[in-house]
Amino acid sequence: MRVHKYQSIFAWVNQLRLSPSRVNDFSNCPLLYKYRVIDQLPEAPNLDAERGTLVHTVLHDLFESPAQLRTIQTALHLLPTRWQAQLELKPELAVLVTSEKEWLDRATSLLETYFNLENPTVFEPTHRELHLEHDLSEATYLHGYVDRLDVAPTGEVRIIDYKTGKSPKPSWEDKALFQLRVYALLYWKETNVLPKLLQLIYLGDGNLLKNSPSESDLIATEKTLIQIAEAISFAMESGEWKPRKSRLCDWCSFKPICPAHN
Ligand code: SF4
Structure with missing residues (x-):
């Protein structure tokens, strides 16, 4: 049984599958x-x-429209239909969302914040939901989906990720940027082009977090990923999965069964 479960996170070629979320x-x-x-x-x-999924879907579909129609009106027109589609996929959300008006008002506010930060009528996104992948080693496959990747006419690349929460405190910014550094590493490995700009768009408070990655930043990111892959492999072999208590435990679904809390 244990071997069977381990197989589920290894590809058929017996690679550990990693993404920024799982890391x-x-x-x-x-x-x-x-x-x-x-x-x-x-x-x-x-x-x-789920709110993040809804806003991401609207922003993704907004860019299907011709540039001049990428307005807040178009986004708000898309919102109810995308919400209905999400509800059809997950009917249990109808019980959790006690006030649909408040739910859609909050999503509206996040979309309005987006339009305060960017004007999507004046640029063309090159890729949306771009899947990037790379074999970090024979034993480890790394992949991820980029919200948006823009290639300027000059060839400069920027990687964009939307967040529906609030921007982190300065001491947490580096951790927040790790996900985009992984995407930058994947893109660099795949194309040999070093992205010029990483940008997190925080719709919860209207802040932007920007960073220009250097080659040494991405090499350091790769080393960190390899260390984490080794630590996961060690945990699989030893069966030791240590709980690490933190303030994140308050949002953890597994708290009721976690030995660190029982
Ligand atoms: S509740 Fe347990 S499993 Fe969840 S994050 Fe905290 S320590 Fe980890």
Whole structure:
């Protein structure tokens, strides 16, 4: 049984599959990673995550329109239909969202914040939901989906990720940028082009977090990923998945069964 579960996170070529989210899970708490990735325990829908999905979908579909129609009016026109589609996929959300008006008002506010930060009528996104992948080693496959990747006429590349939460305190900015450094590493490995700008757009408070990655930043990111892959492999072999208590435990679905809290 244990071997069977391990097979689920290894590709058929017996590689460990990593993404920024899963790396984050393991870094935050190895036991959380085990529950989520290896045991694949079910988790109740998270309304913050669902709100993020809704706003991401609207922003993604907004760019389907010709540039001059990428307005707040178009975005707000898309919102109810995208919400209905999400509800059809996850009917249990209807119970969790107690006031649909408040839910859509909050999503509207996030979209309005987006239009305060960017004017999508004046540029063309090159890629949306771009899948990037690379074999970090024979044993580790790394991949991720980029919200948006823009290539300027000059060839300069910027990687964009939308966040529906608030921007982090300065001491957490580096951790927040890790995800985009992984995407930058993947893009660099795939194309040999070093992205010029990484940009996190925080719709929760209207702040931008920008960073220009250097080659040494991305090499350091790759080393960190390799260390984490080794730590995961060690945990699989030893069966030791240590819980790591932090303030994130308050949002963890597995708190009721976690030995660190029982
Ligand atoms: S409750 Fe905390 S310590 Fe336990 S699995 Fe979740 S994140 Fe880890």
